[in-house]
Amino acid sequence: MNILIVEDESVIAEGLKFNFEQEGYTPFVAGDGQTALDILRDPQNSIDVILLDLMLPGMSGYDVCKEIRELDPQVPVLVLSARTLSEDKTQAFDLGADQYMTKPFALPELLSRVRNLVGRRPKSDPGLKPHGRSETVKLLPDQYELGKSIIDFSKFQIHHEGEVESLTTMEIQLLKYFIQNEDRVLSRTQILEDVWNQNAEISTRTIDNFVLRLRKMIEENPANPQHIVSVRGTGYQFFKTPK
Structure with a gap:
């Protein structure tokens, strides 16, 4: 290494x-x-x-x-x-x-x-097995359609109406985590533990900053998100099809 x-x-x-x-x-x-x-x-x-x-x-x-x-x-x-x-x-x-x-x-x-x-850091498959949870993790294809966007997990990219956005390692991990836990209400503490796997120096505010960036890439209107939705006082909930 x-x-x-x-x-x-x-x-x-x-x-x-x-x-x-x-x-x-x-x-x-x-x-x-x-x-x-x-x-x-x-x-x-x-x-x-x-x-x-x-x-x-x-x-x-x-x-x-x-x-x-x-x-x-x-x-x-x-x-x-x-x-x-x-x-x-x-x-x-x-x-x-x-x-x-x-x-x-x-x-x-x-x-x-x-x-x-x-x-x-993924090599061929950027799969994420949430820390501390024993249930089966939802497997996702390399390319995942979300609204007008196509998420390419193998290339760390989001394709949207002719534009391409590149994601970092943690951004792709967080997005994949949301998709794998579709419809579930996820607390910030749980996200912190499952995605980052440690708490030191990483606060729940950090999660909010990452979510803001993801929304700019996948939401038609980031100010009124339909896929990564805030749950007041708790955290977030992901929907593939807007409610």
Whole structure:
């Protein structure tokens, strides 16, 4: 597994490199955004997961995240930053980050999160087996029709009236989770546990931000959603056919 560490503080970068080497990863280290993008563009590197600082010299981590998503919508991105404000996290998620951890951080938790992200990145079938539930999971085809949209799970794309939208790893996982649980009322806590499989640093507000982005892709009128419907005080309910 190849991990790209984008961190300008050499002490932190070298510490992360050492620890991920001990875990069996092959680390690539970049001290700035342009170097990170050059590494990612090289097809010989085949990066499996990215750790991204936000406060970088020259090119901000936000801009790097945006560029990463244009290059590869699927590669998992974990932001590792000293920025703790909710608006920082919201902006990172809006630009395509999958997870967000603040510094200082606990190394065991970071290692666990990276394993979780890599394990959830689909290879041939992006199926999702909800955590902690034993019932049979609804199997979905690679291409799923939803209203005027076609969701291509194998390519992480939504096709809608000639336009193509690319989804991140966690966006495709969340959308697939909703579809697999059609008509069920899903609490935010349950979604958090089943899709992200951990609670630290990921709040229920994060789910709302992800839902807003999904609605922009699949709803005819995102302000009046018919597929991913809010259930006041609880969470969300998915309908394939608008009620």
